[in-house]
Amino acid sequence: MTALLEAIDVSVHFATRAGKVRAVEGVSLAVAAGEVLALVGESGSGKSTLGFTLAGLQSPTSGAVAYAGRGLDRAGWRSVRRDIQIVFQDPFGALDPRMLVGDIIGEPLRVQQIGTAAERRARVMQLLDQVGLPAESAQRFAHEFSGGQRQRIAIARALAPRPKLIVADEPLSALDVSVQSQILNLLADIRAAEGLALLFISHDLAVVHHLADRVAVLYLGHLVELASRDELFERTAHPYTASLLAAVPRLGRKRTRGGLSGEMPSPLAPPSGCVFHPRCPKAQDLCAESAPLLREVTSGHAVSCHFPLGGQG
Ligand code: SF4
Numbered sequence: 001m002t003a004l005l006e007a008i009d010v011s012v013h014f015a016t017r018a019g020k021v022r023a024v025e026g027v028s029l030a031v032a033a034g035e036v037l038a039l040v041g042e043s044g045s046g047k048s049t050l051g052f053t054l055a056g057l058q059s060p061t062s063g064a065v066a067y068a069g070r071g072l073d074r075a076g077w078r079s080v081r082r083d084i085q086i087v088f089q090d091p092f093g094a095l096d097p098r099m100l101v102g103d104i105i106g107e108p109l110r111v112q113q114i115g116t117a118a119e120r121r122a123r124v125m126q127l128l129d130q131v132g133l134p135a136e137s138a139q140r141f142a143h144e145f146s147g148g149q150r151q152r153i154a155i156a157r158a159l160a161p162r163p164k165l166i167v168a169d170e171p172l173s174a175l176d177v178s179v180q181s182q183i184l185n186l187l188a189d190i191r192a193a194e195g196l197a198l199l200f201i202s203h204d205l206a207v208v209h210h211l212a213d214r215v216a217v218l219y220l221g222h223l224v225e226l227a228s229r230d231e232l233f234e235r236t237a238h239p240y241t242a243s244l245l246a247a248v249p250r251l252g253r254k255r256t257r258g259g260l261s262g263e264m265p266s267p268l269a270p271p272s273g274c275v276f277h278p279r280c281p282k283a284q285d286l287c288a289e290s291a292p293l294l295r296e297v298t299s300g301h302a303v304s305c306h307f308p309l310g311g312q313g
Pocket of ligand 1: 239275276277282283284305306307308
C-alpha cells in the first residue's frame, strides 16, 4: 500500500481551564491513494480532531502528518492545499449564505489561481452537473437550498480543484434520513469516477460498511483496531469494535450481550492501562495496569488489546 496521507504518532492535546484534554493519543495510520478509510468511534473518540489534523486544520501537539512521503510543515501544507479538501458535517454552517452558489464552488479555484475566469465558470457548470444540481443553481444563494442540496454544493466545492483526497467529517449526520442515502451514493459514484481517496469520518457503521475499504476504530483518542472492512466486520478483534457492531441491527447481526455500557470517560482524566477497561466486558486485572500496544494479529489487521476476540493474538 502506497501511503498518500499519513498520521505518524500524532497526538493532539488541548489546554483548558479544567486541565489538558487528550483528544488524540499517538495515532499512526495511512490513507492510500484511491481508498476509502473510515474513521469510526463514538462522539468524543477523537475522530474529527484526527480528521482535522490530517486535513491541516489542526496542528498536532506531537507527531507529524506526511503527504506522499513528505512531512508537512507550514510551507508544505500550502503546497498540498489543492490536493486535500474537506467536506464538513453541517452544510448550513459551511456555506456563506450571502454568496452565489457559483462563486462558492469556484472559490477554491479563484483562491488558488487555477484556470482563467472562463475556465473556472465552465468547471463550476461541470461540477453542478456532476453533483446532480441544475446549471441555474450557480445564480442562486446557498440559503435557497435544502440540506441535501447544500451538501451537494459543498461536495462540488471540495471537488473543484481536483483533489487527490477528501476528508469528509460526518457528511450525512446533519441530513434527513431520506437524503442520506442519496449523498452516500453520490460520494461512492464520485470516488469511483475520480479515483479519489476519502477519509470518511462517521459514527454510523452501516454507512461505513457500505462505503469503506478499510476501517480505523478510535476510542478516547486511541486507535484500537484497524483492518479491511470485511476483516473488521467478520473477524472483529477488539471488544470495543464488537460493542459498536452489536448496537447496529441493520448489519444483520443479532443483538448480542456485550453492547456498550456506561459513558465514555473524560479525556481530561483517561483511565489507566487500557483506556477501554472500565467499560470492557472482557477486562482482566492486567487491563487496568498495562496499556496494550497496537499489533498485527493477521496481515493488515491491527488491534490494541491484551485479549483480542476470536483467539486472535
Ligand atoms: Fe478489554 Fe483488556 Fe482488551 Fe482493553 S485490553 S479491550 S480492557 S480485554
